[in-house]
Amino acid sequence: xxxxxxxxxxxxxxxxxxxxxxxxxxxxxxxxxxxxxxxxxxxxxxxxxxxxxxxxxxxxxxxxxxxxxxxxxxxxxxxxxxxxxxxxxxxxxxxxxxxxxxxxxxxxxxxxxxxxxxxxxxxxxxxxxxxxxxxxxxxxxxxxxxxxxxxxxxxxxxxxxxxxxxxxxxxxxxxxxxxxxxxxxxxxxxxxxxxxxxxxxxxxxxxxxxxxxxxxxxxxxxxxxxxxxxxxxxxxxxxxxxxxxxxxxxxxxxxxxxxxxxxxxxxxxxxxxxxxxxxxxxxxxxxxxxxxxxxxxxxxxxxxxxxxxxxxxxxxxxxxxxxxxxxxxxxxxxxxxxxxxxxxxxxxxxxxxxxxxxxxxxxxxxxxxxxxxxxxxxxxxxxxxxxxxxxxxxx
Amino acid sequence: xxxxxxxxxxxxxxxxxxxxxxxxxxxxxxxxxxxxxxxxxxxxxxxxxxxxxxxxxxxxxxxxxxxxxxxxxxxxxxxxxxxxxxxxxxxxxxxxxxxxxxxxxxxxxxxxxxxxxxxxxxxxxxxxxxxxxxxxxxxxxxxxxxxxxxxxxxxxxxxxxxxxxxxxxxxxxxxxxxxxxxxxxxxxxxxxxxxxxxxxxxxxxxxxxxxxxxxxxxxxxxxxxxxxxxxxx
Numbered sequence: 001x002x003x004x005x006x007x008x009x010x011x012x013x014x015x016x017x018x019x020x021x022x023x024x025x026x027x028x029x030x031x032x033x034x035x036x037x038x039x040x041x042x043x044x045x046x047x048x049x050x051x052x053x054x055x056x057x058x059x060x061x062x063x064x065x066x067x068x069x070x071x072x073x074x075x076x077x078x079x080x081x082x083x084x085x086x087x088x089x090x091x092x093x094x095x096x097x098x099x100x101x102x103x104x105x106x107x108x109x110x111x112x113x114x115x116x117x118x119x120x121x122x123x124x125x126x127x128x129x130x131x132x133x134x135x136x137x138x139x140x141x142x143x144x145x146x147x148x149x150x151x152x153x154x155x156x157x158x159x160x161x162x163x164x165x166x167x168x169x170x171x172x173x174x175x176x177x178x179x180x181x182x183x184x185x186x187x188x189x190x191x192x193x194x195x196x197x198x199x200x201x202x203x204x205x206x207x208x209x210x211x212x213x214x215x216x217x218x219x220x221x222x223x224x225x226x227x228x229x230x231x232x233x234x235x236x237x238x239x240x241x242x243x244x245x246x247x248x249x250x251x252x253x254x255x256x257x258x259x260x261x262x263x264x265x266x267x268x269x270x271x272x273x274x275x276x277x278x279x280x281x282x283x284x285x286x287x288x289x290x291x292x293x294x295x296x297x298x299x300x301x302x303x304x305x306x307x308x309x310x311x312x313x314x315x316x317x318x319x320x321x322x323x324x325x326x327x328x329x330x331x332x333x334x335x336x337x338x339x340x341x342x343x344x345x346x347x348x349x350x351x352x353x354x355x356x357x358x359x360x361x362x363x364x365x366x367x368x369x370x371x372x373x374x375x376x377x378x379x380x381x382x383x384x385x386x387x388x389x390x391x392x393x394x395x
Numbered sequence: 396x397x398x399x400x401x402x403x404x405x406x407x408x409x410x411x412x413x414x415x416x417x418x419x420x421x422x423x424x425x426x427x428x429x430x431x432x433x434x435x436x437x438x439x440x441x442x443x444x445x446x447x448x449x450x451x452x453x454x455x456x457x458x459x460x461x462x463x464x465x466x467x468x469x470x471x472x473x474x475x476x477x478x479x480x481x482x483x484x485x486x487x488x489x490x491x492x493x494x495x496x497x498x499x500x501x502x503x504x505x506x507x508x509x510x511x512x513x514x515x516x517x518x519x520x521x522x523x524x525x526x527x528x529x530x531x532x533x534x535x536x537x538x539x540x541x542x543x544x545x546x547x548x549x550x551x552x553x554x555x556x557x558x559x560x561x562x563x564x565x566x567x568x569x570x571x572x573x574x575x576x577x578x579x580x581x582x583x584x585x586x587x588x589x590x591x592x593x594x595x596x597x598x599x600x601x602x603x604x605x606x607x608x609x610x611x612x613x614x615x616x617x618x619x620x621x622x623x624x625x626x627x628x
Contacts, residue, residue, distance in 0.1 A: 058487075136545065
């Protein structure tokens, strides 16, 4: 199996089968190239050799995008782990300084021979793109499917396909020509477009509900992305400190040391990314709690483990944010205090079911934060980072 | 009556009942030196100098040259920062290192429809996100794209773009030079037009046709400030 560098997919599916072909379908309006470049750089860095075959833009623009995404492509190319095959210059009539150039990209046998010269051992070959090939050569589907089929006997093959109004029969035939089918689709909310990666078929396994929200970070590459995690809790429970402790970067809107609007943090953690929104804790801000909670995908309730008098207020905040209807975690802060209650007692006093994790933390010292983040990712995705963290520690 | 976007040319606006209807896909056709580009630039500038925003795709000229040509005609886009974006798919051919700015986005190849459409639609949805709901798109021109990609491929791409533009209630203008292409290819593209403006420099006539309205014919000339039209006596 070879992995894509996308958490959840790699964790749950264990990657794509070896010596197989995978079709990456993208909806019009989505540019799949950054996704493909990220995946191929991940392959080149960690798994084997990556061959990028480009037929719709100059190879220089692929290198430029890789640079913007934060990948050190020159090093990978020097090491022979990332190879560019230029199938564009021959079509556009522009001169090429690439080592591997397809002189006539309309002839798929020439394309295949040039790719083979680049060396296919332990390689993942990405063809960018089938749609451009079909746009340039009407009725070219059979030729392209033959190319992918011939290559997959010798390497792993990934093909990009942007579905710009092709005949449904063409799309159906294209899908049938590959061992696996994944699709990048948008979900539009007003002017904001979110992207999801769906697994439709991996080998012989069909999937209906496996979708992962993704975001392309520049720099950073592909991340599994959750747009809103709410951090709430009573006044003086340490929410702002918690947002800062959990975040890669954070800002706070406060007055005299108390949050009066919200805290915001951005988290980039082990292939996952999310935006963290911290609420104010004082009751006078209760009218905005519901608004801040809108479209949240999870809630972290921060309580002062040494002060059970504030738990009634914490329960009220859970109601106002409708936290019990979504993935919920409790950060038992100040857990190093002499009078700190154990998690089981906090769970009992907050009347929480067993599946809600209560995690001891000392936010100001970042104690318990990795455990909290692992539990958050597990709640959101079902991916157990704690086990991989343990394995990494053991290594 | 549906909202209208003025072209900036009085006679044409009158022929279109006040301007191009919101959501329309407008094609301007004509041979070399007919003034198509100038008409499109006037249309673009009229939008950004009023309450609208604009996205301008250039496929066969440096965007800096387009901006300079417009300035020479008194259309100084720099007076309206934040109201326009140029999508330049020509300049990267000579300098692949060009970096995007807030008002200029570079696309390395017109054959890369995924990147091209993503860049255009991102620009237009960003304007909506900033509260600008009336906007216009200029595609100058589709000729270069037809050189690289089959007419069917271009048709598929434009069909998508047209639907998105209509969804955003924007107005778009696309330029084509018919004598560069096969007649059937031109007809394929023309099917998409809601408004068709044809310019013939030899006869000095400009025709405006719109779905559901009779074709109207004007005399035209290229004046100091741009295209001027008038009806025969």
